[in-house]
Amino acid sequence: MHMKKYLLTLLSVACFCISSQAQIDYYFPGEEFDSAIPSPQSYLGYEIGEWHTRYDRLVAYFEKLAEVSPMAELKTIGYTNQLRPLVVLVISKSDNIQNLENIRQNHIKLVDPNQNMPDVSGMPAIINLAYSVHGNEPSGGEASILTAYWLLASKSELAGEIRNNAVVMIDPAINPDGRDRHTNWANMHKGFPPVADPLDREHNEIWPSGRVNHYWFDLNRDWLPLAHVELQKKIEWYHSWYPNVVGDFHEMGTNSTYFFEPTKAFSSENPVVPRKNYEEINSKFAGYFAKALDEIGSLYWTKEVFDNSYPGYGSTYPDIQGGLGLVFEQGSSRGHIQASQRGDITFEFTIKNQLKTSIATMEAGVREREYMHRYLREFFQTAVSEANSSRTKSYVFGDLYDESRNRLFLKLLLDHKIKVYENTRDISLEGQQFQKGKSWVVPTEQPQYRMVRSMFEKVTEFADSVFYDASSWTMALAYGIPYAAQGTVTMGEQITALPDRVVEFPQDGKYVAYLVDWSDYFAPKLLHQLQEAGIHVETSAKEFTSNTITGEKEFPAGTLVIPTAFQKLDDSKLHEILKSASEKSGVPVFATTTGFAVKGIDLGSNNVSAIQVPKVIMLIGQGTSQYEAGEIWHLMDTKVGMPISKVDISLFGRVNLYDYNTLILPSGNFSALSISQIAHIKDWLNRGGTIISLRMASQWLQSQEIVKEEDLQLETVKDPDFVSFGNRRDFEGAKAIGGSIYKGKLDITHPLGFGYRSGEIPVYRNSTIFFKPSKDKYQTPVRYAENPLMGGYISPSNLEKIKQSASVLVSPVGNGRVIHFIDNPNFRGTWFGTNKLFFNAIFFGNKI
Template identity: 75%
Template sequence: MKHFLLLIGLISLIYRPASAQDEYYFPGEIFSADIPKPQDFVGYEIGEWHTRYDRLIAYFEALAAASDQAELQVINQTNQLRPLVVLIIGKSDHINNLESIRQKHLQLVDPNQPKPDVSNMPAIINLAYSVHGNEPSGGEASILTAYWLLASQSEKAKEIRENAIVMIDPAINPDGRDRHTNWANMHKGFPPVADPLDREHNEIWPSGRVNHYWFDLNRDWLPLAQVETQSKIKWYHQWYPNVVGDFHEMGTNSTYFFEPTKPFGSENPVVPRKNYDEINNKFAGYFAKALDEIGSLYWTKETFDNSYPGYGSTYPDIQGGLGLVFEQGSSRGHVQQSQRGDITFAFTIRNQLKISIATMEAGVKERVFMHDYLREFFQSAIDEAKKDRVQSYIFGDVYDASKNKLFLKLLLDHGIQVYENDKDISLFGVKYEKGKSWIVPTVQPQYRMVRTMFEKVTEFADSVFYDASAWTMALAYDMPFASQANASMKGNRIEKVKDSELRFPTESPYVAYLVNWSDYFAPKFLHQIQQSGVHVETNMLPFSALTDDGEMEFPAGSLIIPTGFQSLSSGELRQVLQNAAQVSGQDVFATATGLSKSGIDLGSNNVSAIQVPKVLMLIGQGTSQYEAGEIWHLLDSKVNMPISKVDLSSFGRVNLFDYNTLILPSGNYSSLSAGQINHLKDWLSRGGTIISLRSVSQWLISQGIVQESYLEVERKERQNEFLPYSSRRDVQGAQAIGGSIYLAELDITHPLGFGFRRSELPVYRNSSIFLKPSADPYQTPVRYSAEPLMSGYVSSTNLEMIKQSASTLVSSVGRGKVVHFVDNPNFRGTWFGTNKLFLNAIFFGNKM
């Protein structure tokens, strides 16, 4: 009897009795007492409160400290200095040998290496949560998933620990998550309020969905504009997971969505059909079984998108894994009314937990199959590439070294092999110079990513898109490129982007320093020297000067820094210029004479001072947080320029005469009073510059601030036509312009065109706003070409409208100007090719 009681006592130390929380989330489970319970650690039942990110990370640290089957890795930090972490869980032998497991796993990715025996290789499973910060159930589920996997004594948990390495991202967007966490917690009622109109369920601007710079990180896996996704992709290419779960939330009245997504219409053109036809359906059975066990409803196939490569659930599909999007109907707080009754935060967490466990179970059960598929994916990529008529792409901009380096880095970050071009060639009238151009062979493991970067797609199985229908990154960078039927000209392989050697004039008496405006980071140089008190001028017409490096051509918009009109001493001026050149990567030239070899002279009336920008941007409820964030990020990260961000509600306190440039992102400005609008009109007519994004032009026209007009869309009359009610989504959706790329003609003599060396410019359009070209023949500097569609879907009706409309135009109002960007030049931090249009509007707004 004594021994029996002793045994009972030992068991009570090893295993805990189930709590109410355990019974809800883990009915019938037995857990090890060695692993700290989530509710004991955070001080409340998971689902009662939204867990702050620091507490979540602290719990993961406690798990790693308590178990030799867990390791917490910090891969970077956010803009707000929150750590980006991955919690790795597996049996202790695996945790102790992660590097050797990783190296063996990577052999599957390289068809040039012998294929290892996959029968005993662990599945690599990545569970990624809360990429949208205000979709919080995933982050809470990550806590419970990690606990269950480490502490559960079930055969299922043991099998997963034995046969998988599970890597948990608790929140890809920690900054946005904490923004929403604080919002939900600070408005929680006792008891909680389920009314959807309650403040708890309606965040203020900006929402927790976005990161520090107000970007949607679930669109950033391809462009890599943000530190969170840059870090994620770097980590991804170190591991190439077999399965990636991407956990989201959707509208409160929805149930649960898991893949497969909409067949054909939502699929990426480079992903093998096997992914959609076989693997997705194979995994779907596990998810259905998991939700059936608890009576939760779900749906598949009807919608959602796997076409755009920048999603966290699509990118793995282009890397030989299985990306899985999961969408849970959201409580958007602690409890909210829905069509099926009140939906609680705990309920949403439980569904995400069940699917997390099912994802791991499926990844383990299909482990050998997924390893074989990973090798098959990259081997088939090479086999397909050998049959492709395109054997390589050549690219390079002879005028813009900085943009070349940015594009090179993007390719390398995505694991694409790039080689030097070892000879000067000309293709289709474009010069590709040795040292300024590169070769990307298609016959390589990342063949499908190469296609993603360079291919133009205009034929689709569907006409309704959840998001963008075009994503050709070479066009986004306005990068000259051409396809070739061979790859024989390639030189050495590029392993990393190297800093180029900069030139700066030797010390000598000069009349002026000269900098070409063609380089992407020339605005960064200009802003830095202006902030240091340097007087800078620009030329409205081109000239050729005898410089310290011989005769050089300087197009319109070049920077002229006269030495005779400075408040700085010659030594101070030289130091300021040299420092700025080093930071921005600019070549600086100098001339000892104001007499040009050709064109205008430096003292011409066509040379004038560049105003120092004083920029204000209106933001807040009703405006686009995405467009505002893109502008903020552009000026912060690419120009180092501070920008005053003022909420619409505070506009009454603004004296616009303290600024010379006003930026208006898309949105609703109806809250401005008549007096405030009159103040704006007065400031504008006295020489201010308004930069208008997309729909703002409609408001400016409605208020009589500008006198532009729209093209009227002629739609086919359907009044007497019978159409099935069920077809309404497809019929109406086909008329939307969800995101496609067009060829525009740019006037490079216009101040908005300064720095561009080619009159053809790809632009990105995702609106159905059609403005007529300006009545002033000189003020439509960006208009569409006769056959504009380059990549993506557009209806025939909308295409005809686009051909007749303006992409960018300028309105004169007194001495002021309004620059209308009908197409967003800064879309998702991706469009390096059109960023310069926007920056030109800031620096040269008073010269139009």
């Protein structure tokens, strides 16, 4: 028996070795490698593609490469929400690794047109290979391991040429948290042998998928808004280097082959990017990719579908920074092997294609390096010259009442290296007032002119009517910041960093009440801190002017009133907690020694009432939108610091809604709820509960007759009897609303309008859900303006529907109410201008 076991062991080892050599030949046929560099198999204990590699093991292998090779250096640029390191492996010849800072300083001279042009003939190409921004697109992350090994260990002429003439920076995973979520899923469901059936559990992740990060966001949309730490750190790193070439590696449906750029001309391209990028440079690089995939017989396609218009993609942002962003899409095995229309697709096959285009990207970057260096300088030179020929010479922005939102927008501009200056005079433009000290100037004549356009321009004319994603992304509108274009430019000192915020706070004393203006974006954060500390807080339903200890001040509806007479704490402790909350939130607190108002209601008015402490539950899980749920979770975590209970639909049978006063329903299908569970919701709602529903959730509530709102039905132009089959996508796609911005009319006297100073508000819409305004004339707090389109594409028939529909409405149900957000107020963690509508629904919902 012992001899038999020994022979079996020898046989299994022999089989593994044969398999190992076969896989080396599969990925690197005919190549020789430096034995001093450990191969992935020797370090990890398995061949790449045999298992999905955990992120910690991937990083450990990169650490090993940096340890054993003088041609590699591993840099940690930040950490994820789950404290996984965000790493970049830098590979070049050893002289370059020892001289990285000088190389960087010389390279970024190309970005500044005011500096003398350096000699580019000897400058290395700066190449960034970025993988796994979507965590469940794992072939890229595995290819990063093989790419790093090949570049360091291969004895080929090409590998040596790249090491000598490039600084290659490898991001193995922009989204490590999501990647590990998918990695664990695929590995825990792997069969022996693996199962190719697409219905097998391995190929069908549960909710939330590995695509998204910790907060369930799609990070490939975050390069512009920078809502998340992963991209905040990535952009900080990016602007320290300005790579010439950025590879952005993705996966797509299993039945597809391989996609690389160019994308569809004009309709898939960003309007501020020079035509040279699309018509000349893309074509130049495409030849390298075609050759690489032709060598192994892999099929591919180009010039179709994939979008490069939205600046927040990893393949578009580099195009607006003088580099070349390249999107790669591999048909996914979504596991270790999966059946497709062309036969079984293996994990190894998907990795091999990503490896080939990774090497081809480096080869192209090196061979075209002088050309790309000159283009980098040309890009920023032409940006300044384009600005000079523009009639708009500057933008002025600033909110008179919301310093927090001003600072948030200012930080966004600075993070994108946009030059901002103090405004030195009071200005009236387009019916808006911009005060000295509370507004800023962004000149268009600057190297980042194209990013300035992305932040402020409103675009409504397009080459196409079909959009993969958003058709509008004006960030000033998303922030709800008042702004205007100027044909002149007058400015003060440049703002190079976000200034410290000094919040004045009243001295300890004998006061009747403390007052907080709800206009400040972070006022909800302060309110939560006070309620958590057990402080009684009230709010005013009407505006008033109070004689505070610092002078008369006007307060709008929604103002927080903290009376000193009704607190369980003594005055000193109350003062201490208020001061701490003010410092943490950055929100000013005012004090008054009288309840008598100079103008408007007094503090003892019946229009001042207690704010209930929110007890919030959100239903999530299969069938609901992980994006919308994540947006809400992220909003309450990062902007309010308030925990909410996230409960899976499958566990709703254990929920007693009477433990909560607010139920949030993100978009989705709640058909998993039983008749008795729906009855429980109805009873709770009738007894005074508040439901906050988004988009499709409102349709579900309507289908269950929980609310009795009406869909908007208009006579539309009849479709022609015949449309060619080949044009069906464009014809039907034009009927969708792919993300556009509209002017809403806001009732600032409604509890959902508390804290707003203007009756106009930009809203974001990306659905064709249309509800009629409420039959109750008081309960449509946000409807659309007569000419609502502010940015993006919309068909004429959909535009007519928007004009007659509601953006936000309220359905009274018994003693409760349902607050419907037909437009998402929290879209991608970016819409600071509409977040307050959602905050108001949570804190003031029971006052409607």
